[in-house]
Amino acid sequence: MTEDPTAFPRQTPSGPTAGTTGRWGPATRPGGARAGEHTARRAEEHTAQWYDDAAGPVVRPYTMTRGRTKAPAEERLDLIALVIAEDFLLAHPGGAYAIADRTLSPEHLDIADLARREPHSIAELAATLDLPVGVVRVLVGDLIDAGYVRVSRPVPPAELPDAGILREVIDGLRAL
Amino acid sequence: MVFGRPDRGIRNRTAPLTLKLLVAGGFGVGKTTLVGSVSEIRPLRTEELLTEAGRPVDDLSGVEAKRTTTVAMDFGRITLREDLVLYLFGTPGQDRFWFLWDELAQGALGAVVLADTRRLADCFAAVDYFERRGIAFTLAVNCFDGAPRHSAEAVRDALDLDPEVPVVMCDARERDSVKRVLVSVVEHALATGITARRPATV
Numbered sequence: 001m002t003e004d005p006t007a008f009p010r011q012t013p014s015g016p017t018a019g020t021t022g023r024w025g026p027a028t029r030p031g032g033a034r035a036g037e038h039t040a041r042r043a044e045e046h047t048a049q050w051y052d053d054a055a056g057p058v059v060r061p062y063t064m065t066r067g068r069t070k071a072p073a074e075e076r077l078d079l080i081a082l083v084i085a086e087d088f089l090l091a092h093p094g095g096a097y098a099i100a101d102r103t104l105s106p107e108h109l110d111i112a113d114l115a116r117r118e119p120h121s122i123a124e125l126a127a128t129l130d131l132p133v134g135v136v137r138v139l140v141g142d143l144i145d146a147g148y149v150r151v152s153r154p155v156p157p158a159e160l161p162d163a164g165i166l167r168e169v170i171d172g173l174r175a176l
Numbered sequence: 177m178v179f180g181r182p183d184r185g186i187r188n189r190t191a192p193l194t195l196k197l198l199v200a201g202g203f204g205v206g207k208t209t210l211v212g213s214v215s216e217i218r219p220l221r222t223e224e225l226l227t228e229a230g231r232p233v234d235d236l237s238g239v240e241a242k243r244t245t246t247v248a249m250d251f252g253r254i255t256l257r258e259d260l261v262l263y264l265f266g267t268p269g270q271d272r273f274w275f276l277w278d279e280l281a282q283g284a285l286g287a288v289v290l291a292d293t294r295r296l297a298d299c300f301a302a303v304d305y306f307e308r309r310g311i312a313f314t315l316a317v318n319c320f321d322g323a324p325r326h327s328a329e330a331v332r333d334a335l336d337l338d339p340e341v342p343v344v345m346c347d348a349r350e351r352d353s354v355k356r357v358l359v360s361v362v363e364h365a366l367a368t369g370i371t372a373r374r375p376a377t378v
Contacts, residue, residue: 020236026294076290078283079196079265079280080194080195080196080263080283081194082192084191096210101351119191121261123251123263124253125250126222127219127220128218130221131221131223132222133221133223133245134222134223135223144246153192154195154283155193156282156283157195157283157284157365162339163366166365168256168257169256169358169362170362170363170366172254172256172257172262173256173262173355173358173359174325174355174359176256176351176355
């Protein structure tokens with residue numbers, strides 16, 4: 001492999017070891033999720049300057065997905081569906097970055113390498129990488145298509161084989 | 177790195193069984209505290225399309241082109257065993273994000289409805305939601321300092337809960353107390369028979 005894994009344009013040092021470094025600003029901008037709480041302050045915020053995190057994301061979330069908001073496999077990607085590395089990825093000593101597939105973004109590679117360490121749910125990937133869930137779904141869909149990962153569908157409680165699992169959950173909670 | 181366990185090396189493992197519980201209740205009732213008492217808590221963001229429902233509250237003047245809004249939820253993971261993982265999702269408090277609940281509720285093992293006796297009405301919507309969908313829930317009264325104490329039966333009457341719905345007093349800050357609440361939800365799900373679940377009849 002001659003490709004240099006550092007050749008990828010990293011926006012921030014946000015590899016799997018970087019934890020939850022905030023890539024984007026908090027969701028407190030006018031019009032954001034907590035807009036309702038901010039009504040009273042809106043007038044002054046309109047005139048105020050926004051700096052750093054307060055100015056919001058430098059990269060719009062769906063830029064990473066090249067504008068796509070739906071993954072072909074989205075029906076399968078429940079929040080607690082597990083993303084599992086395929087043997088191809090597990091067998092590669094350096095992980096996804098070392099494979100140096102230039103069709104994949106750093107965010108794709110971060111997801112692939114997290115899945116390579118152990119199966120991660122869609123929600124965990126989004127929380128760990130500080131990406132919106134919808135973006136993670138699209139990126140995981142790409143990784144499935146590229147053969148890096150597969151996704152296991154969570155078992156709905158109604159389809160659990162027997163009540164034994166729930167007793168184990170109860171025992172496990174008591175033992176915490 | 178919190179979720180990863182690099183010391184276990186890279187190898188293909190059987191994927192664990194994943195289950196989820198929801199934590200619902202009014203704004204400021206202690207959902208975040210409750211999730212944080214038993215698990216490492218993290219914010220989870222979803223980008224949602226702004227709908228007509230959001231118009232009255234989402235002032236879009238100046239950002240009329242903005243089509244999506246970010247909704248943050250509390251999210252926690254409890255590893256019960258290597259092959260058994262329970263996820264907790266704190267539902268977004270604002271009524272206009274009800275549509276998000278449908279995705280969260282799908283396949284949920286059960287739910288906690290957290291209530292504050294000073295503002296009991298704040299949990300009506302969540303109680304209705306889970307009753308209608310036949311999702312097992314426990315009504316947990318977060319006993320805030322200084323809040324008037326009511327008996328579980330008084331709360332049950334006030335909320336007109338079915339007799340089989342567990343009502344427990346809790347302190348969302350106390351790990352053991354929250355563990356008891358979660359155990360109660362799963363026991364209730366077990367007792368009511370999760371296979372009896374009906375689809376929504378809204």
